[in-house]
Structures are given as C-alpha cells and as structure tokens.
Amino acid sequence: MAPTTAPRQGRNAAPDPRDALRGVGLRVTAPRLAVLEWLARHPHSTAEQVATAARSRLGVVSTQAVYDVLHACTAHGLLRRIEPAGHPARFETRTGDNHHHLVCRQCGRTADVDCVHGDSPCLEPSDTAGFVVDEAEVVFWGLCAPCSAG
8 A cells, every 4th residue: 555645845855856865974875866765755664665776766776775765764864763553663764753653454555744843852751750852743533534434
C-alpha cells in the first residue's frame, strides 16, 4: 500500500537532496538520492516501500543498504522516523517543525497534522519527573475517509 499524503517539507528540509546530504556532511550517492527523492514525493513510506522504489530506480540495491541510508539520513536530521503502534516504522522528509500524525486503524494511511500551538513541545506534562522536555509526539487514531466509507 503506497502512502497517499501530499509531500510537505519542514523548515529544515532542503529542496535539493544533494544540497541536503552535503549540508550534513554525507556523501552524495545514488541510493541516498533515490531514498530522499522517493520520500519527498511519498511521505510516510515504510522501509519496504522505499527499498522497492530504490530497486525500481537503481536495479540491484540490498535491503541492508536501504536501511543504512534510512538510518544515516535519520541520524543526520534529513529524515524523521515515526513508529505508530502496531504498524511498521515510516519515514518522511518533513523534519524540524512541530507536526504530528493521523493514522488510520484499518489501512495504516498516515497524514500530517500541524500542532495548533506551533512551539515545541506543544504539550506540557503535569509532572516532568526531572526531565527537560523538548518534544511531544502525538498520534491521532481513527479511520480515513475510504475506510470509514466501507
């Protein structure tokens, strides 16, 4: 199942993946470009979906190579990994802003939803237990329009 949300980029996302890779000190490689370009057009894709897309573009690309690219790009802030409970991890290029996600319980479709507060974190716990809170991750669950229609 392909993600069906429109691509959006956060404040830190570079329009050109080559510039983004160089900007964080990563080499520009064909697998990295394939992954970043796919995710810019297909946000909330799973690693399996990304690997399939990379193979269709580049030919032979190992699953491990795709996971390595996803890990490196996430570690360098070029991608965000979200892990909705009961669903495979998904990746997106929208980073550096304060947004959350809507997830369909039935088909797994994922959509971005902006935080109404704008500041991070948008929620404050009643007791921080000594933590310095810098982010709140919210997932809204329900049924997307096609699934709720039947």
